[in-house]
Amino acid sequence: MALVSAAGILERLEIEPVNSGASYGPWIEQPAGGELDSISPNDGSPIARVRMASGEDYERVVSAAMDVFQRWRIYPAPKRGEIVRQIGEELRRLKDDLGALVSLEMGKILAEGRGEVQEMIDMADFAVGLSRQLYGVTMASERPRHRMYEQWHPLGLVGVITAFNFPVAVWAWNAMVAAVCGDCVIWKPSSETPLTAIAVQKIVNRVLERNGWLGVFNLVIGRGSEIGERMLADRRIPLISFTGSCPAGRRVAEVVGRRLGRTILELGGNNGVIVMEDADLDLALRAILFGAVGTAGQRCTTIRRLFLQRPIAARFTESLIAAYRQVRIGHALDESTLMGPLVNRRAVEEMMEGIERARREGGELLYGGRPLELPGGCYVEPAIVRARPEMPILREELFAPVLYLIEFDELEEAIRWHNDVPQGLSSAIFTRNLIAAETFLSAMGSDCGIANVNIGTSGAEIGGAFGGEKDTGGGREAGSDAWKAYMRRQTVTINWSSELPLAQGIRFEL
Numbered sequence: 001m002a003l004v005s006a007a008g009i010l011e012r013l014e015i016e017p018v019n020s021g022a023s024y025g026p027w028i029e030q031p032a033g034g035e036l037d038s039i040s041p042n043d044g045s046p047i048a049r050v051r052m053a054s055g056e057d058y059e060r061v062v063s064a065a066m067d068v069f070q071r072w073r074i075y076p077a078p079k080r081g082e083i084v085r086q087i088g089e090e091l092r093r094l095k096d097d098l099g100a101l102v103s104l105e106m107g108k109i110l111a112e113g114r115g116e117v118q119e120m121i122d123m124a125d126f127a128v129g130l131s132r133q134l135y136g137v138t139m140a141s142e143r144p145r146h147r148m149y150e151q152w153h154p155l156g157l158v159g160v161i162t163a164f165n166f167p168v169a170v171w172a173w174n175a176m177v178a179a180v181c182g183d184c185v186i187w188k189p190s191s192e193t194p195l196t197a198i199a200v201q202k203i204v205n206r207v208l209e210r211n212g213w214l215g216v217f218n219l220v221i222g223r224g225s226e227i228g229e230r231m232l233a234d235r236r237i238p239l240i241s242f243t244g245s246c247p248a249g250r251r252v253a254e255v256v257g258r259r260l261g262r263t264i265l266e267l268g269g270n271n272g273v274i275v276m277e278d279a280d281l282d283l284a285l286r287a288i289l290f291g292a293v294g295t296a297g298q299r300c301t302t303i304r305r306l307f308l309q310r311p312i313a314a315r316f317t318e319s320l321i322a323a324y325r326q327v328r329i330g331h332a333l334d335e336s337t338l339m340g341p342l343v344n345r346r347a348v349e350e351m352m353e354g355i356e357r358a359r360r361e362g363g364e365l366l367y368g369g370r371p372l373e374l375p376g377g378c379y380v381e382p383a384i385v386r387a388r389p390e391m392p393i394l395r396e397e398l399f400a401p402v403l404y405l406i407e408f409d410e411l412e413e414a415i416r417w418h419n420d421v422p423q424g425l426s427s428a429i430f431t432r433n434l435i436a437a438e439t440f441l442s443a444m445g446s447d448c449g450i451a452n453v454n455i456g457t458s459g460a461e462i463g464g465a466f467g468g469e470k471d472t473g474g475g476r477e478a479g480s481d482a483w484k485a486y487m488r489r490q491t492v493t494i495n496w497s498s499e500l501p502l503a504q505g506i507r508f509e510l
Contacts, residue, residue, distance in 0.1 A: 003333040004110065006047070009100045013199040015048055021194060021221030022053040023201050024064035025214025031057045033222045038195045041107040041341040042331045044376035050194045053222040058230055061218050065157055065184045066236060068215035073154040073182040075213075080180045081131025083216075086207045087176075088124025091117060098168065098199055103332035105193050106167055107340040107378065108295045110333060120172035122462045123478065127176035130483055134181065145497035152487040154182025155262075159237040161228060161252075163244050164343050165298045167193035168200050170266070173466070173477040174241045174486075179216055181486040186218050186237060188228060192343055194221045232256055239264065239486065243300075246397075246423070246471045253473075264485055265473025266466070268397040269425030271448075271457040272305040272418040274440065276411065277312045279430035281319070283454060287430070288403075289323050291456035293339050293382050297401030298347075301426040301450075301458040305387075305394060305404050307414040313407045321367045321384060329372065329379055341378035342400060348380055351400035354393065355383055361391040363404070389417040397423060411436055419447045425468030426450040426457035449476075 009015075021036070022028040033052035040047050053061070072080070091098070099114030108116070136150040158178040162170045167189060175185045189197035201219040208214045220227050231237060232255040241264040242252045249267040256263050273291070275284050291303035308316055332340035342348050348371055355369045368381030382401035387394060389406050408414040418427065427446040430453075431437050437453045439445050449468035450460060460466050465480035467473070476482045502508060 003331060004100045006104055006333070009097050009104065010048065012097045013094065013101055014202050015101075015195055015199060018049045018051065019195070019198050021050040021198065021219070022057045022061055023205065023219045024061040025205065025208065028053070028057050028060065033057065033226065036191060036194060036221070038105055038193070040104055041343050041376055041378040042104065042333065044378075047105060048195055050198065050221055053220045053227055055226055055230060058220050058222065058227055061220050062157065062186060062234065062236055064215050065186060065218050068213070069154070069156060069184045072184055072213065072216055075182070077131045077134055077180055077182065080182065081128045083207060083211050083213060084124050084131070084176055084179055085128045086211070087204055088121050088128070090203050090207055091121050091124065094203060095121070098196070098203075100333060101196055101199055102167060103340070105195050106164055107332050107343060109337050109340050110335060112295055113332070116166060116169045119169040119462060123172040123176040126462055126479060127180045130177065131180040134483065134487070141493065142503060143495075143501045145495065145499070147494045147496065148492065150489055150491050152484070152489055155238050155486055155488050156183060157237045158183045158185050158486060159231045159234070159240040160185055160187045161231065161240065161242045161244070162187070162189050164190040164192035165295060165300070166243070167196040170243050170477070171197070171200065173462070174264075175217060177478075177483050178486045181483055183486055184216050184218065186220060186231065188220050188222065188231060191221070191223070197221065229255070233259065235259055235261070238262055241475070241477065242266070249473050262485070264475035264477060266300065266475050266477065267471060267473040268423050269300040269302070269468060269472060270304050270395070270397045270421045270423040271301055271426045272307060273303050273427070273457060274307045274411070274414045274418060274429045275309060275312065275316060276429065276431035276433060276436055277309040278432045279312075280432065280454070281312065281316055284430040285316070285319055285323060287428075287456035288320065291458045292403040293324070293327055293401055294458055296339050296342050296380070297382065298343060298399055299458055301460065302401075303403060303457050304397065305406060305418070307406050307408050307418060309414075310407050310409055313405075317366065317384075317405060324367050324382055324384060327382060329381070330374065339382065339401070341376060342380060343378070345377050347400060348378055351380055351383075351398065351402060354398040354400065354402060355385065358385050358387065358391065358393050358402075358404070361393055363387045363391060363393075366405070369402070389420075395421045411439060415440065415445055422471040423468065424448045424470035425472045426452070426460070428452040428455060428457050430454055
């Protein structure tokens with residue numbers, strides 16, 4: 001097994017045996033929030049240690065960011081875009097090393113780790129173009145010699161709280177756009193993946209320092225009970241972008257909403273795919289294999305429910321099991337690996353508990369579902385379970401590679417079952433039938449924020465707005481007009497006459 005050198009990765013990314021976990025440009029040398037070991041799920045070994053931020057450290061970071069924002073908000077947007085362009089170039093230079101660190105610390109395979117960094121690069125490119133088109137619209141005024149239009153101003157500080165499964169890309173979705181919009185960013189990463197955050201902060205700090213803009217991007221690694229709760233309640237941070245579970249998202253919405261702040265919530269997914277009898281089954285098989293097994297089932301867009309039309313169900317199930325048998329499971333830094341470990345041992349336990357519950361509810365385990373005796377104790381076989389649509393567990397997101405198979409007769413039946421879950425992130429249908437495809441995409445079809453035809457649920461391009469409905473939270477990030485969430489709208493009316501007519505024909509004269 002030829003592995004990428006972990007020591008070389010850490011050296012090139014300037015990761016030390018013990019690292020500061022707080023930066024507002026300069027690094028706080030001795031943050032006082034205690035120490036955190038980063039443990040690789042690949043073999044259970046410690047990678048490095050991080051000194052976490054205390055409440056006082058957090059205050060230093062936020063106070064400094066507020067000062068920088070006063071200047072950054074009036075710096076021309078295209079010039080802000082130029083700095084983001086340079087960050088994209090630095091990420092290109094370090095793509096392989098940063099991607100490998102993602103694989104080392106989080107456990108996704110090298111191809112996915114590098115792909116995640118490519119997503120950061122793509123977001124930088126997108127944001128550069130966006131910096132020249134933060135547009136408003138002109139509206140017709142009902143009053144003579146009046147002009148009315150809207151414009152967009154920077155919002156302020158943006159708090160970004162990210163999850164372990166996409167430890168750098170989701171930050172980029174928010175940070176690149178927020179920066180060109182004129183905001184400064186406070187980042188609290190997952191405690192499972194602190195080193196990737198430190199590596200990214202060092203990359204952007206180098207660019208910011210060259211340009212005289214240290215403090216636009218800021219990092220605070222700390223306990224959720226202290227740093228996370230402070231961010232949620234902090235009125236100096238008008239927007240919190242949170243990625244995580246539905247229960248945690250409800251807490252975020254409650255605390256931020258209490259102070260009338262804004263949220264972007266990217267919460268759980270319980271994604272379904274419908275395969276019609278007329279589908280290209282080879283195409284569907286390849287898409288479903290990646291969608292269900294990729295990142296060891298730890299994507300919010302992972303395929304968790306597979307609806308098979310009855311005439312092709314048995315044949316497709318047989319092909320799917322054969323494909324699962326060929327999945328190479330092992331260390332994420334091994335180039336030949338197709339599925340790495342789960343993030344920690346608790347995730348393995350939750351997967352086993354979920355499979356046992358599915359059996360009790362009437363499910364039949366068709367393949368896999370066993371822990372594997374590999375170093376680190378976080379490896380599992382991906383599981384395929386034949387299920388019935390009324391099983392309660394199908395309404396919950398099990399964050400592991402467990403795929404439920406449900407057979408159906410008519411498309412309307414499959415859509416009803418597909419939509420009968422609290423979550424609403426990503427969805428897909430495989431069919432050659434135009435009517436079936438358009439039905440799935442119509443108002444009576446998928447109720448998710450993302451709906452695909454003849455591609456899987458994972459791997460969304462950054463050009464479209466990413467996010468979901470229902471318990472997924474309703475947030476939108478990345479492309480399209482998601483940038484508007486990071487700015488404040490202002491409606492402007494200019495009277496260029498010497499008269500003062502009132503709207504709605506109101507007359508008010510002495």
